[in-house]
Amino acid sequence: MQRLQRSAVERLMDGRPGTTLEAALEVFEVFASGSLTDEVYILDDVAGKRIAIAPTPLKDKYRRG
Numbered sequence: 194m195q196r197l198q199r200s201a202v203e204r205l206m207d208g209r210p211g212t213t214l215e216a217a218l219e220v221f222e223v224f225a226s227g228s229l230t231d232e233v234y235i236l237d238d239v240a241g242k243r244i245a246i247a248p249t250p251l252k253d254k255y256r257r258g
Contacts, residue, residue, distance in 0.1 A: 195235040214255040220245045225252040
C-alpha cells in the first residue's frame with residue numbers, strides 16, 4: 194500500500210489541468226473516505242484492480258462531470 198500526502202496529490206493535479214483524479218493517480222477508481230484527512234492510500238490489488246482511497250473533500254474537489 195502506498196500513502197501520498199494530500200498536498201502532494203493537489204500539486205500533481207495542479208500540474209495536470211483537465212485530468213481526472215483517477216488518471217493522475219493511475220488507478221481504476223478513487224473511493225471517498227470520511228475518516229481520512231491528509232493522506233491518499235493507493236492499493237495495488239483489490240479484486241485485481243489498482244484503487245485509491247482519498248479524503249471526501251479531495252475527491253469532491255476533483256469530481257468528474
